[in-house]
Amino acid sequence: MKWNWLVFLAAVAVEAGPFKGSQWSYHESVGIPRSEQLKKLELAANSTRIVGGTPVPLGRHPFMVGLVIHLNYVDWYTSMCGASLLTHTRSLTAAHCWDDARMFTLVFGSQTLHTGGLRIDSDDVEVHPDWNPDNLHNDVAIIRHDWVQFNNVISPIILPTEDANNDFLGMWAVAMGYGRISDTNPNPANPELREANLQVISNEECVQRYPNNVVSSTLCTLAPVGINTCVGDSGGPLVAGSGPDRVQIGIVSFVVWGCEDGFPHGFARITSFLPWILSRQ
Known part of the structure; x- marks a missing residue:
């Protein structure tokens, strides 16, 4: 069976578990190819995707941040991820x-x-x-960056500080990203x-699929066949609620693999990392 990191990840053939840790590079297997595909598509239009999802109008998720990743070992290719805006100078990713x-x-x-928007290095x-990196536990990172002015298309997401003991079980949430939109078509139009x-599911259900990766700080979701996060979505937010009361519950x-087969997907559970995140804002 093939498994992959999301970011929403690359496929490696293994028997005992889904990952090979440091022996496997997310960027080479997933990020670089997907980033290059998007760059070509955007330039042609002069301008790990969500599978089975819908396009997002500008401003619907003003906290969403795209990451173009410049790598240590290559100058002419970039990788990609997602992130979420927390404050004027802090963002959150995997x-x-x-x-x-x-x-x-x-x-x-x-x-x-690769085109448009406010861009900060x-x-x-x-x-x-x-x-x-061997089991993806504690898959969380803070980015410090230059001041970002808030407006109708750029504004922060709320963290679940008032729901620190909520496991969000059964709740429906929204994930977003620039990753692949199909297992079979790597080059969407x-x-x-x-x-x-x-939908958020219990860790007891999720651990049956990922026995080496699901711990208390993991949050898992399930969706109908044909709808899910996929290659290139890593680091992006999982958000619950509606309107101004939306909160980020996962990364x-x-x-x-594959994204359209109806398997659970794993997120870093925000409530497990609230003290660490808040102390760095």
């Missing part, structure tokens, strides 16, 4: 997005990754001290940001 990276270009207020990234509705971390 730790594995920073592996082998030397700089992020953060993209605010844009439906596309940053190499000031703090990865959670207990991040483990539309390179824009997309979203999908996913896209890992997924089974």
